[in-house]
Amino acid sequence: MSAAPPGAGEGGGARRTLLFGRLFFGLRGAGLPVGVGEWMALMELLSRGVIAPDLTDFYRVARAVLIKHEAQFDTWDQVFTAVFGGGQLPTKAAEELLSWLEDPLPFPELTAEQLAALETLPLDELRRLFEERLAEQTERHDGGNKWIGTGGTSPFGHGGRNPAGVRVGGSGGSRSAIQIAGERRFRDYRSDRVLDTRQLAVALRRLRRLSRAEGEPELDVEESVDRTCKNAGFLELAFTPPRENQAKVLLLMDVGGSMTPFTRMVETLFSAASHLNHWKRFDHFFFHNCPYSRLFESVSSQKVTPTSEVVRDKPRDTFLIMVGDASMAPSELLSPYGAIDYFEHNETPGLKWLHLLRSHFTRSVWLNPIPAEHWRGYTLELIAQLFPMFPLTLNGLDQAVDHLVKRTHAPPPDLDPSLFRALW
Amino acid sequence: MQDGAATWQGTSDYIAAEDLRRIVNVAAALGRPLLVKGEPGTGKTLLARSIAEGLGLDLISWHVKSTTKARDGLYVYDTVQRLYDSRFHDKDVSDIRAYIALGPLGRAFASEQRVVLLIDEIDKADVEFPNDLLHELDAMSFTITETGDLVAAKQRPVVIITSNNEKELPDAFLRRVVFHFIEFPDEALMAQIVDVHFPGLDRTLLDKALAVFYRLRKVDGLRKRPSTSELVDWLAALLASGVDLDQVGDDVPFIGTLLKRERDVIVARESGKPKRWR
Incomplete structure (x- = not known):
């Protein structure tokens, strides 16, 4: 030494x-x-x-x-x-x-x-x-x-x-x-520590649907060799469309209010999803407590997209991922004009909008940042009846992805009209 | 370093902090890749060039993109060319080796001399990309499946890997590298760096410019803080126009060379004004 x-x-x-x-x-x-x-x-x-x-x-x-x-x-x-x-x-x-x-x-x-x-x-x-x-x-x-x-x-x-x-x-x-x-x-x-976008990204990667439907054809080497041999050595090339991920993902996130403590968690999920470059299409919108007739394009801006337009334009096989604590006043879910934002003026109760989203997008889940053992409250139970709900943890995300890629999906239960009669 | 190998001291056009110089030589001594992170504009990519120059070695760069596959770095087998050539019988297609081109990693291994290999912006690629390179970087060798040839490093290359923190890197990968985080240079080091770009710059101008620059960097709420390369651009603009920094007051001239986002410019302007009571 x-x-x-x-x-x-x-x-x-x-x-x-x-x-x-x-x-x-x-x-x-x-x-x-x-x-x-x-x-x-x-x-x-x-x-x-x-x-x-x-x-x-x-x-x-x-x-x-x-x-x-x-x-x-x-x-x-x-x-x-x-x-x-x-x-x-x-x-x-x-x-x-x-x-x-x-x-x-x-x-x-x-x-x-x-x-x-x-x-x-x-x-x-x-x-x-x-x-x-x-x-x-x-x-x-x-x-x-x-x-x-x-x-x-x-x-x-x-x-x-x-x-x-x-x-x-x-x-x-x-x-x-x-x-x-x-x-x-x-x-x-x-x-600055990015919570661990990597683990989330790895979980989200499983969200895919491979098909040979579209895209620039690429050379199929095996098939070309076979055909060339059959052709007595005279070259014959075979092309197939590439296997591409056709998955489309729509992420709707609850922000502000009771979600504030979970901002970091939601940001982590969002950055993992948006950096993945893995899906055919990735869209995201924000809402406050419950989505109504319009969805916000960013947290701070006033730019909105009508919910009906989202439902109209997005194909039904889009994976819908809702993120929120599902905790609010019952009126925000069940009463006309019940939105927490005064300017929302929702004629249709929030739960009906949720039902519309759930019925259109056959593959949808709800991720809740609240740990599962603390899930309680009327609105949370109502929403959990509509959307399969998973905790926003690595495990929960894994299960949610498992659920999304399942072959068969049950339609949502019909809404009980008596829900909307109670006065809140 | 007592190992007898040449040590890197920085080069005339690349000023490195002492810490960085040490770590580069430690990584070379261990034969492990060096992972460099730091704010954009702190010279991560230039580092590899400077090391190559300083040690008198060739530099092989591999700029990673979002579509880059780990295999591309090893070798590419040009099947299509071979099929075409077979059609006209004007070339001998029996030798697969003629259709195998080594990638940057493959060339670094195959080189007779020791080389510096730069894997730039490794975080741009797919999340699994670093994991796919684990074995190759560990053993510094790989096998070409089509021919069974083993490509093993004759001289372990000095591997420099840069990352911009866009994605977290896998733990298994991190365990195999030496890590250095380039801190932003302080004023003294920055003065040296500027001197490389503008030899003989007027000292008073430099001091004033650096004062403005570091004040801007301290402004709260900037999305992208100005870095070394922006400072160099800004100084070039100042010199070309001959603006006197004393005359302009609080308004920073050519602020667009320092701050690239409209919002940041507004934030910076606001910060210069006295705070109103809230």
Whole structure:
């Protein structure tokens, strides 16, 4: 070995192993997917003396070998500070909590007393409580996030995103790597993390319908060889239309209001679907709580397309994917002029519009960002009777795709006219 | 690097931060591909050219498009040409090898000399594309099915892969690469970079321009923040027109060279004005 790696030297071996072990397990513990292969590559670099014997060089080389996404740099910085600068190791529980806070569950129904109790808690008190709990949890290491979950107040504790029961900085010495890590320059990239459009894209790819109906014909080599042989070696070419994906997809998304906490999830699904370049046609529209006579072309703009036009123009075999929490006031679904937007003026109740969409598009599903165990409420039940409903998770999406590509599809049940008689 | 191999130090027309120089040499030492990500305009693609120049190696580029298949990078077997040739008996068609053309990856492996292979914008292709290359990049070899020939790297090429983050890359692929994220250059490094493009630029003009440039980059809510290549264009426009930055006040001249979206221009203009009470 021509150059000593950090921590090496007389009698430094044991300490080095200990430190490196702490780094490896610290990274794994913080939820970073560091594999043995990558670790061995780093060890190889160390033993060949490629890494200069100073911590700064070790910091950047080890990061390049072990960490493969800029969104994980911040966690790396924290673990590095903890191991080599004597800070506190971030735990996976803390990371999970942070991510959980970004996708809160819908607020469970609370009793009047509970609500009152909540309101009397001042913000800093909430924050203090939260931090206390989080600290305890780190110490105990026992699936404690559930324990915080029972409080149910955390998603709404505004301070919740700051707590990071993780000590930051704590530059133990004058070594610059610790300072670099302590600066946590990559903190901003954390929020940029594309949730995982890749997994969603892989699931959505199964949504296809191959046929040889259209497209530029391409050379069929096997058939050409066969025919040429039969033709006594005189060349005869055979062409077939290519197998192309004929699938058409229409994505209708609920935005705003009660969907706000799920914006990231819906955006992820949308970007996965729109970047796929895989379908013959992909269209999307937005609605607010329930689609009525018109659909919005973008979240912010006022450009609209009449729902009747969508139904008229889109072929019936288009895959319809509805995304929404299906939770609203019953009047928004069942009463004329019941739309939450005053200017909507819907003469026809929302449920009838939904029924129209469902009847026209024989292959349709509803993806609900609310986890299935929390599905309750009158409107949600009504919509689930109409559309096969799946949770907006990887698993749920898989099942939804399975359902869409099934060969036979039952028509929707007729609407019970008495539904519309009740006054809301 | 103690391995005796040449090390890359950046070239006269490509200024690299020290981190990047280290990582390039580490990836070369490990023989693993280097995955480079970073904001558009931070010189990801140029990096490979500079490495090739710096190390005195040939560069083979493979620009990935949405329709690119992993196999295209290995070789293409021109069946149609062979069928046509068989018809007129003016060529010997018995040798399949004459109809097999190596792709960029194949050429990099087959080369007698060590080369730099650039796989540009790998995220443009299908989501499964990187997975289809796993074995080839690991073993640095592949077999041509039609002939049974093995194409194995005589000298492991220096592989540089760039990504713009359009799609997430598969974990199995990531585990096999060394990763570097090009951070946006700070003012000192940027001054050096500008000096490569405009040697002997007036220092006061440069300082003023950089101040405006970094202020624009800090504006909240920009869809696309101006990057190095836009700065270079903007400076060229400033020099050509001879506009004095002191005279123009808050309005940035030729803002269209820096910001490419109408909305961003509006956002930037608004940000220059004092905030109204809301």
